[in-house]
Amino acid sequence: MTLLRDISITNSNGIILSTKKRKVFLDPEKPPDSGLSFVSHAHLDHIHSSFDGKRVIASAETVRLAKERGFNINNYSEEDEDIETFDAGHILGSRAILIDNSIFYTGDFALRPRAFLGSGKATKCDVLIMETTFGSPEYVFPPVAKVLEQTNRLIAEMFSKGVPVVLMGYPLGKSQILSHYFSFWDPVYVCESIAKMNSAHTELGVSLGTNFKKYEEAKEKGLLNRKPWVLLSPLMSGRSRFVKELKEEYGAVSVAFSGWACRPGYKNAMNVDYAFPISDHCDFNELLQLVKQCSPKKVITVHGQNETFATFLQKQGYDAQSSSALHTSMTDFIHED
Ligand SMILES: [Zn+2]
Numbered sequence: 001m002t003l004l005r006d007i008s009i010t011n012s013n014g015i016i017l018s019t020k021k022r023k024v025f026l027d028p029e030k031p032p033d034s035g036l037s038f039v040s041h042a043h044l045d046h047i048h049s050s051f052d053g054k055r056v057i058a059s060a061e062t063v064r065l066a067k068e069r070g071f072n073i074n075n076y077s078e079e080d081e082d083i084e085t086f087d088a089g090h091i092l093g094s095r096a097i098l099i100d101n102s103i104f105y106t107g108d109f110a111l112r113p114r115a116f117l118g119s120g121k122a123t124k125c126d127v128l129i130m131e132t133t134f135g136s137p138e139y140v141f142p143p144v145a146k147v148l149e150q151t152n153r154l155i156a157e158m159f160s161k162g163v164p165v166v167l168m169g170y171p172l173g174k175s176q177i178l179s180h181y182f183s184f185w186d187p188v189y190v191c192e193s194i195a196k197m198n199s200a201h202t203e204l205g206v207s208l209g210t211n212f213k214k215y216e217e218a219k220e221k222g223l224l225n226r227k228p229w230v231l232l233s234p235l236m237s238g239r240s241r242f243v244k245e246l247k248e249e250y251g252a253v254s255v256a257f258s259g260w261a262c263r264p265g266y267k268n269a270m271n272v273d274y275a276f277p278i279s280d281h282c283d284f285n286e287l288l289q290l291v292k293q294c295s296p297k298k299v300i301t302v303h304g305q306n307e308t309f310a311t312f313l314q315k316q317g318y319d320a321q322s323s324s325a326l327h328t329s330m331t332d333f334i335h336e337d
Contacts, residue, residue, distance in 0.1 A: 015129065015302065015323075019100055021082065026097070026105050026129070036080065039073065040107025041094035042066045044171060051075070052182055057083060059203050061093025065172065068200045084156035088112070089120030090280050092201060098123055104294055105129040114144055114278070115180035116206050120290075128296035130234050132322075133281045135301060135309025143282040147276045151255065154274060155185060156231040159228045164252040166243065168235040168272070173280050174257055175232055176208055182230060183209025189224075190232045224250055238271030248283050259283070284309075289330045291318065 010332060015026040023035035027046045031037060031054040039047055050072040052227040057080060058066075063073045082101065084147060088094040092109040098104050104125035113119050117329060119124035151167075158165050169175045179198055182188065190198065190212045215231055218224055222297050236243060238254055246252040254272040259279030261267070265273040267275040283289060287309060291299060299320040301310045306322040313320035 004032050015105070017099065017103060018103075019103070024083075024097075024099055025311075026112035027107065030228065031041065031176065037165065038097050038105070038107075039066070040090055040096070040105075043091065043108065043170075044069065046107065047071055055145040057085065057095075057097065059085070059093040063093075064093070064204060065091075065093060065197070065200055066096050069172075070195060084123075085322050086123060087118060089117055090133070090236070092117070092204065092206060094120075094175070094297035096120065096122070098125060101237050102126045102294070103129065104114045104273045106131055107282065108133070109282055109290065110280050111145065111282050111289060112141070114280070115177045116208075117177070122290050125294050126295050127298045127300070128288070128291065128294045129300045129302060130290065131303045132287060132301040132306045132309040134259050134262075134283050134330040135287055135312070137284050137312075139284045139305075140277055141262065142195060144278060147278050151182070151276060154253075154255070155182070156232060158253060159185075164224075164227050164229045164231065164246070164250050165255045166231045166252050167257065168233045168244055168254060169257045169278075174278070175234070176201050176206070176278075178232055178257060179208040179212065182232075183211045185230045186211060187213055187218075187223075187329060188230045188232065189213050189215040191234060193234055194232050227251075238273075241271075244308060277332075 014028040017024045022330040023174055025032050025035055025037045028037050029048045031051045037056045039062055042062045049068050052072055053075050056073050056076040058073055058076045063076055066073055084098045085095040086108050089110040090097045094107060096106045102125060104123055108131050109120045112120050124155055153167050167178050168257055169178050175194040176198060188211050195214055201208055235256055243254055256270050256272045257276050257278045259277055261275035261277040261279055299313055299318055300323060302323040307324060310320040310322035
C-alpha cells in the first residue's frame with residue numbers, strides 16, 4: 001500500500017506530494033522554503049527560476065541545460081533514499097520519478113525513440129501521475145521514419161528548384177532532433193538559440209553532426225543569397241516578421257514540426273507551408289500503453305487533454321481522475337496502512 005498522505009495540485013507551485021516520510025514538489029514554479037524539489041527536465045514550463053542551495057532531484061544533463069537558460073541548480077542529486085528516477089525519453093536528461101516505490105510521476109514523457117533519444121522507461125506503481133498533452137484519440141502520430149521520408153523528399157524537391165527550406169521546432173529538444181536528422185543537407189544554417197543548445201548537447205556527449213553554420217553570421221556575409229539552403233529555426237508563426245522576411249527575401253518555404261500538426265487546422269493556424277507531426281510526447285495510443293506498463297491502482301492526469309484522457313481511462317475500468325477535477329488538496333484518497 002502506498003504511504004501517500006496527501007496530494008495537492010496547486011496553480012501556483014506545481015504538484016505537491018506529502019508522504020509519511022517527506023514532502024516532494026514536482027516541477028515547482030519557484031523553489032519551496034523547505035522540502036525536496038524534482039525538476040523533470042529543462043523546458044521553461046518546468047523550470048522557472050534558480051534553485052540556489054535548495055535540494056533538488058534532477059539529472060546532470062537537466063542541470064547543465066538549465067544553466068544554459070540562466071537557471072542555477074547547485075544542490076542536486078540524481079536519486080535519494082527511496083527515490084528512483086527513470087529516463088522519460090522527452091528531451092536530453094528528462095526524467096520520471098518513482099517515490100517510495102509507489103508513486104510514479106512522468107513529467108513530460110515519450111515512449112517513441114527519436115534520433116539520439118531512447119524510449120521512456122515506465123515502472124509498476126500504485127499511483128501514476130502522468131502528463132496527457134495528447135490524451136485525445138485524434139492524436140495518433142505517424143511513424144517517425146515516414147515523416148523523415150516526407151521531409152527529405154520535400155527538401156530534395158525544393159533544392160532542385162533552388163528554394164531554401166526553413167525547418168522549425170522548439171529550440172531545446174525538437175531542434176536537436178531535427179539537427180540530428182537533417183544535418184547531412186548542405187549548407188545547414190542554425191539560429192543562435194538553437195546553436196547554443198546544440199553546443200550544450202555536444203558538450204554532454206551527443207553528436208548532432210558538424211555541418212552547421214550560424215544563420216546570423218551567414219546573413220551578415222550575404223551567404224543566404226546563395227540558394228538553396230536549410231535553416232533550423234525556433235518554431236514561430238508564418239506571420240512573424242522573421243519568417244515573413246525569409247519568404248520575401250529568399251523565397252523560402254516554412255515547415256513546422258509539432259505533435260499538434262495532427263490537427264487539420266494547425267498548418268493554417270500557424271500560417272506555415274508544411275506541418276509534420278514529430279513530437280517529444282506520447283501520442284494517445286502510447287499514453288494508453290504507458291498506463292498498461294505501470295498497471296496503477298490510481299491514475300491522475302495532468303496537462304493538455306487531461307479530462308478527456310481521465311474519462312477514457314474510467315470507461316476502461318481504471319480509477320482515474322484529471323488534475324483539473326481535483327480540489328486544491330485531496331487528502332487520504334488512498335487509504336494508508
Ligand atoms: Zn517538456
